[in-house]
Amino acid sequence: MQTVTIQIRILPDNPSVLVDIGNEYIRTVNELTEQAEVSGTFPKLTSKTVHANLPSAVKNQLIRDAKSIFQKTKKLNKRPILKKRVYYVNNQNYAIGDSSVSFPVVMDGKVQRLVVPAIITDREKTMLSNSKHGLLRVVQKSAKWFVQISIERPTAGAEGETLMGVDLGLKVPAVVVTSSGKTKFVGNGRKNKYIRRKYNAWRRKLGKLKKLSAIRKQRDKESRYMKDQNHKISHQIVNMAIQERISVIKLEKLAGIRKTTRTSRKNAKNLHNWSFYQLQQFITYKAALAGIKVVEVDPAYTSQTCPSCGQHNKAKDRTYQCACGYAAHRDRVGAINITRQPVADGNSLSA
Known part of the structure; x- marks a missing residue:
């Protein structure tokens, strides 16, 4: 339940x-x-x-x-x-x-x-x-x-569960993989970063002019934009889960996501501004309305472990390549491994 x-x-x-x-x-x-x-x-x-x-x-x-x-x-x-x-x-x-x-x-x-x-x-x-x-x-x-x-x-029981793993990130806000192998890249990370930079530039100009009320309005607009994006991303993910008859969605445990997410200098501000928690809550809430269970898993090494042979390899940019011959998008590898990870602490998320 x-x-x-x-x-x-x-x-x-x-x-x-x-x-x-x-x-x-x-x-x-x-x-x-x-x-x-x-x-x-x-x-x-x-x-x-x-x-x-x-x-x-x-x-x-x-x-x-x-x-x-x-x-x-x-x-x-x-x-x-x-x-x-x-x-x-x-x-x-x-x-x-x-x-x-x-x-x-x-x-x-x-x-x-x-x-x-x-x-x-x-x-x-x-x-x-x-x-x-x-x-x-x-x-x-x-x-x-x-x-x-x-x-x-009520949510689906453990018997005959069909699983979905969701990998969260900046360049691709969410990558979704089902236990049957279907994959979906959701959201536009480049556009989100552009919007962030634009609002930050506006606020810097307004700050020099000491227009505090205008700065607050810009910050509210940016917050509403990102909230709207998170709603759209979560809606697409849950709709796919419904279409694929998913019974359990597995999400990353967010405690260490800011440490495990790869960042460059220009990505640093986006990482701390992006509301991973809000997106996860939207997914959880919409999934619960559809009767789909949501659980957390430990994301450690999910982007480095080969889904085929289990070896650990670091991805080069967005491409994951293993000596066994397996190759895929780095975030897709993460989503596949999240699907296979055991539930963290045995607890599910509440809506």
Whole structure:
């Protein structure tokens, strides 16, 4: 099973109700964690002993949240304080209709079920109907309201798995190889580097003119461009996985990718700016929506090991050549070996 989050736009008739319950939720959680920090231990609490203008079911959820935050406080030696309003409801106390979402709130001193109009697509309805529901979270983003619902979706089992390996890089953002041997080069590394250089040049000119707001706008534009590229790359990879009936996608464990990726002087800035982590998260999330499992593998020597005989050889530029006669693109060799690598630490990625 993999856990993903669905975000649904809601259109509340009276947003002030959501503002009030969100503020009350975080106020109470912060109050409980502060009291626990002072006493040095988290007390035994029930919905009756927590004083908040919230339904009992929501009080029970915020007690769990407060306890979890207090445990983090002991590890970090610093108490996290909630600032953004939020409202959590467990899966037994909300309902999702064809065009509405309902959950309990307190209005006029009474617990009532608030029914809020919602925009729910057919795709989201299908996903919700074929999965196990988790917590519902009410949030506000840029004056718009959403409910975020965590769901668990089944993934393919180990028996008869069809695998896909993905090698991440700069000159070629992603190279994909399936266990049946099909290969796909995804993304345009040259164009990405050109865009990076262009934005960097603009920022240098603006910096000399001391136009700080313009620099921030340019940085935001560059970030949006790279995010769009990562979305497109991940979309192509997952679409190929669906077409090839892939059950497991193997990705590089990113802890050492900045050390293992070959760089030249002109590539150094691109390496540190490129969001490998973001791309991997997009692949993971889209794969989970399609019911495809994603796991991490250790990328060590994947670009140096011959897929045919197992010898270690360093590639010359982008060409890999082995004494046994095997030759291929360096990144394709990496993707093939990633497909064959065991799962790192036995853990899969969460969406």
